[in-house]
Amino acid sequence: FHIDPQWLPGGFLGVDMFFVLSGYLITTIISREIHDGSFSFLEFYKRRAKRILPVFACVLLCTTVVAAIFFLSFDLRQYVKSAVYA
Structure with a gap:
């Protein structure tokens, strides 16, 4: 774990943030390409x-x-x- 378990049990905040941010970026790219008709x-x-x-x-x-x-x-x-x- 990369964070104090007393403060945040599980300590996977960094991994969760990575998946949320990368999912947002990928979704934004796909959405823009669908809108442009180039996906x-x-x-x-x-x-x-x-x-x-x-x-x-x-x-x-x-x-x-x-x-x-x-x-x-x-x-x-x-x-x-x-x-x-x-």
Whole structure:
């Protein structure tokens, strides 16, 4: 938890704020494109993939290098299974 549990039990305020703000921004973009008549599910998902997949690949590559260096063989096999599913 990232916040004092006495003040705010659960401590997930930051995660909640992220989802609310990103949901608002995505909804605003979709709404504007629908209003303009330019909305396309395909283009929407292409933009999301172009934004998310490079960062995902970088994180996966970095964690794989660190896992290969520090993990024992059993743990590395488990990590590789998880990485493949990701």
